[in-house]
Amino acid sequence: QVQLVESGGGLVQAGGSLRLSCAASGGTSSRYAMGWFRQAPGKEREFVAAISRSGSSTYYEGSLKGRFTISGDNAKNTMFLQMNSLKPEDTAVYYCAAKSADYRYNSVYTREGQYDYWGQGSQVTVSS
Secondary structure, eight states: OOOEEEEEEEEEETTTTTTEEEEEEESSSGGGEEEEEEEEESOOOOEEEEEEETOOOEEEEEBTTTTEEEEEGGGEEEEEEEEOOOGGGGOOEEEEEEEOOOOTTOOOOOOOOGEEOOOEEEEEEEEO
């Protein structure tokens, strides 16, 4: 019942910043834990960041912590990924994902198979 649409990707020089958005429709964002994944050409999709249903807990892939920040705006049913100090190796298609979460749980999820809904992806290209 939930549809996700990513936006905000594009071409940026190394050291620059981008802010990705993931707009959700057909559901209430407060009912879902959310996450970001990315996939570079020839590589498997990998975990980037996750946020719990309430937004109180976040988790990042180790090498990205300090450069990337995940957040959400429940009033707008939108999740964000702020990406700073971008590197060429960050080049990938970035996907947002949502997992149905009962109000009693407030966990973060890091595995692709744990999520129920996916966006179509947004291309991020970082030039050197």
